Amino acid sequence: MVGCGPTVTTISGEEGSSSDSSGGAPSPDQTGTSSAADSTAGTMPVLTAGSTEGSSTGPDEDGGSSSDDGSPSDDGSSSGSESSSDGGGGGLPDGSQCVANNECQSQECFVAGQLGGICGECNEDNDCVNGGCTQPNPLTSTPSVCNDGTPGSGCETDQACSGGLLCGTVLNIPNILVSTTCGDCLDDGDCDVGETCQPDYNITDLTGVLGCVTSGSLPDGHGCDEDTGPSACASGHCPLTNFMDVFQLAVCSECTDDVDCGPMETCAPPEIDLAQGLVPGACM
Numbered sequence: 001m002v003g004c005g006p007t008v009t010t011i012s013g014e015e016g017s018s019s020d021s022s023g024g025a026p027s028p029d030q031t032g033t034s035s036a037a038d039s040t041a042g043t044m045p046v047l048t049a050g051s052t053e054g055s056s057t058g059p060d061e062d063g064g065s066s067s068d069d070g071s072p073s074d075d076g077s078s079s080g081s082e083s084s085s086d087g088g089g090g091g092l093p094d095g096s097q098c099v100a101n102n103e104c105q106s107q108e109c110f111v112a113g114q115l116g117g118i119c120g121e122c123n124e125d126n127d128c129v130n131g132g133c134t135q136p137n138p139l140t141s142t143p144s145v146c147n148d149g150t151p152g153s154g155c156e157t158d159q160a161c162s163g164g165l166l167c168g169t170v171l172n173i174p175n176i177l178v179s180t181t182c183g184d185c186l187d188d189g190d191c192d193v194g195e196t197c198q199p200d201y202n203i204t205d206l207t208g209v210l211g212c213v214t215s216g217s218l219p220d221g222h223g224c225d226e227d228t229g230p231s232a233c234a235s236g237h238c239p240l241t242n243f244m245d246v247f248q249l250a251v252c253s254e255c256t257d258d259v260d261c262g263p264m265e266t267c268a269p270p271e272i273d274l275a276q277g278l279v280p281g282a283c284m
Helices: none
Strands: 010-012 057-059 065-067 109-111 117-119 166-173 177-183 195-202 207-214 240-243 247-251 271-273 277-279
Touching: 166 195, 166 207, 195 277, 240 271, 247 277
Parallel strands: 177 207
Antiparallel strands: 010 271, 057 065, 109 117, 166 177, 195 207, 240 247, 271 277
């Protein structure tokens, strides 16, 4: 949505109930990047509490408008709703902020509710031939692109994923954004005995991938599931971190509470840094 990066704030975590129990991820090739906040001059105004779920208006074949929020889940907005496209093609290149399809050279303005729109290659999986549509990241002016359905690729359904991969929600910020990508699993039932399904986030791109991991194998700073994460983390600790009271993620950390630390030490909670990623909790 903007040509330059946003001002990034590191927020300390707080324990509490989580609307989505997920954690941090390296960025795979063709990762399914989520739409990010509509911002100007490097700010991120929509990542504030109280944002409402948005939908956009999309064109039908007759040139009229029809409602299509393109969301793969019940919460938030994920896939880009096509905006109205009255008239001829526009001149905005991919990565530009947009409201309507006709503003873009590609004729594709990927709109994600409250997060706004950005010109790109696709709005939905049906715009792509051999995979799905990887969502844009307006925070970095990264446009939507068609992918090959490999792990981490954006998707709306399993049909966009290759090799038997499943399309699952890896990041859900209620009423703001939902990131769905191709991965190994949707829950523990999709994994082998001794493995659990854990999130692997790419915080800087607001996306990630779900994968099966062996118990006790995840290092500090890796995302984890709030419920099953402690068994997956090598430390045995998977505390929550709170970003601006907007969303919570769980992160493998050295400690969960002060009692997990030595004498005269306290447990510093994990943090979410939109520029650096997840910061694990540690005894200080």
